Amino acid sequence: YDLLQKINRGIPLFDMVLRTSGEQRLSGFGPLASLAEFVSVKKNLPDLDDKEILLALREFSGRKRRLGGR
Numbered sequence: 824y825d826l827l828q829k830i831n832r833g834i835p836l837f838d839m840v841l842r843t844s845g846e847q848r849l850s851g852f853g854p855l856a857s858l859a860e861f862v863s864v865k866k867n868l869p870d871l872d873d874k875e876i877l878l879a880l881r882e883f884s885g886r887k888r889r890l891g892g893r
Contacts (some may be wrong), residue, residue, distance in 0.1 A: 839883045841876070843868045860886055 837859040842848075845865045862879045864871065 839880075841879050843871065860888065 831861045840859045840861050841858045842861060844861055847861070847863055860883055862883050864875050864879055866875055
């Protein structure tokens with residue numbers, strides 16, 4: 824965790840990455856998202872509305888985060 828913060832040069836680590844258009848890949852998030860939970864939605868970004876964002880946040884909040892542990 825400390826090493827990742829040094830690599831990120833003070834930029835906070837992500838807790839959640841919301842991927843649009845059903846994508847499952849990292850695409851340049853790199854170390855910023857190494858401990859993040861990925862939530863994928865099928866809509867493209869311009870078409871997302873509050874309802875889809877709330878559903879993604881609910882899905883994320885229901886996960887048990889292990890942060891690399893078992």
